[in-house]
Amino acid sequence: MRIKNVCIIGGSGFVGQHIAHLLYAQGIKVRILTRRRENAKSLFVLPTIEVVETNIHDPRELSQSLVGIDAVINLVGILDGDFVLTHVELPRKIVAACVQNDVSRILHVSALHASTDGTSAYLRSKGEGEKIIIESNLEMTIFRPSVIFGPGDSFLNLFANLIKRLPVLPLGSPNAKFQPVFIGDIAEVIIASLSISATFGQSYDLCGPKIYSLRQIVEYVSNITKHKLSIIGLNDWLSYLQAACLEILPGKLMTRDNYLSMKTDSICHCKNENNLMKKFGIQPTELEEVAPQYLAPNTPRDRYIGFRDRAGR
Numbered sequence: 001m002r003i004k005n006v007c008i009i010g011g012s013g014f015v016g017q018h019i020a021h022l023l024y025a026q027g028i029k030v031r032i033l034t035r036r037r038e039n040a041k042s043l044f045v046l047p048t049i050e051v052v053e054t055n056i057h058d059p060r061e062l063s064q065s066l067v068g069i070d071a072v073i074n075l076v077g078i079l080d081g082d083f084v085l086t087h088v089e090l091p092r093k094i095v096a097a098c099v100q101n102d103v104s105r106i107l108h109v110s111a112l113h114a115s116t117d118g119t120s121a122y123l124r125s126k127g128e129g130e131k132i133i134i135e136s137n138l139e140m141t142i143f144r145p146s147v148i149f150g151p152g153d154s155f156l157n158l159f160a161n162l163i164k165r166l167p168v169l170p171l172g173s174p175n176a177k178f179q180p181v182f183i184g185d186i187a188e189v190i191i192a193s194l195s196i197s198a199t200f201g202q203s204y205d206l207c208g209p210k211i212y213s214l215r216q217i218v219e220y221v222s223n224i225t226k227h228k229l230s231i232i233g234l235n236d237w238l239s240y241l242q243a244a245c246l247e248i249l250p251g252k253l254m255t256r257d258n259y260l261s262m263k264t265d266s267i268c269h270c271k272n273e274n275n276l277m278k279k280f281g282i283q284p285t286e287l288e289e290v291a292p293q294y295l296a297p298n299t300p301r302d303r304y305i306g307f308r309d310r311a312g313r
Helices: 014-025 037-043 059-065 083-100 121-135 156-165 183-193 214-225 236-247 256-261 287-295 300-310
Strands: 005-009 029-034 049-053 071-074 105-109 139-145 168-171 202-206 230-233
Touching (some): 014 037, 029 037, 037 049, 071 083, 083 105, 083 121, 105 183, 121 139, 139 183, 156 214, 168 214, 214 287
Parallel strands (some): 105 139
């Protein structure tokens, strides 16, 4: 299957921009649909990437945006808000637009342990969205990653920013488990799957090589950023109360639905069958290989302090 033109829905975000750069490097033309064109301004200089400001929830605009496209990659996802509109209704509209434009290939990024009977509205809506994609007659592939890390991520960087401001962190759900997966590995898998017929009709859970508790991740970020932090692990009841309080504050660092999502550990169950290696021959990248490159302090003063620390002064 020869893919020459790809549309990325939600392509202006963290994952989308990494995928767009890889597609560009392979000479594939890319159309990125976004609600704000400025969100993808770093891609403007790439001649074979077209950034289109579109209301993806409008069926007519969405269908027009898929004219001349060979494959669609759907990356749209939210952690708070109207899950049904974003994770259920949008996939249904994308399938309809693909059918109208004779686009047979669709790649859909979901979430690890998405299920119609999941522990949270987020996971249930992701499960409903998967069901729509699976039941379509399109040549589909679904990817279910754990939390994704890499330069520009909203996971490790969130804690790095909090740690800079807080000497003490009351941490909800400190024992929740994650198996972070590198953005470079995710992008490589998605690109590799575009034209491989063996991936049609398949769903892949994607995880990194190591499992961490939330507390371990926060402690690691604290060590990298060289900010001393005291962590107070909250029990189950206090974790729920914290989420309920944060939910009503500006920025919504946490919601009760996020708390419920963390009731299901974001880890791959088959320890010896990591799909990055088993299905795609990719050696999963460790968190420790990459995180220091974008989290560690790098100002002249920071380097000076580092030299003094290593010298024992």
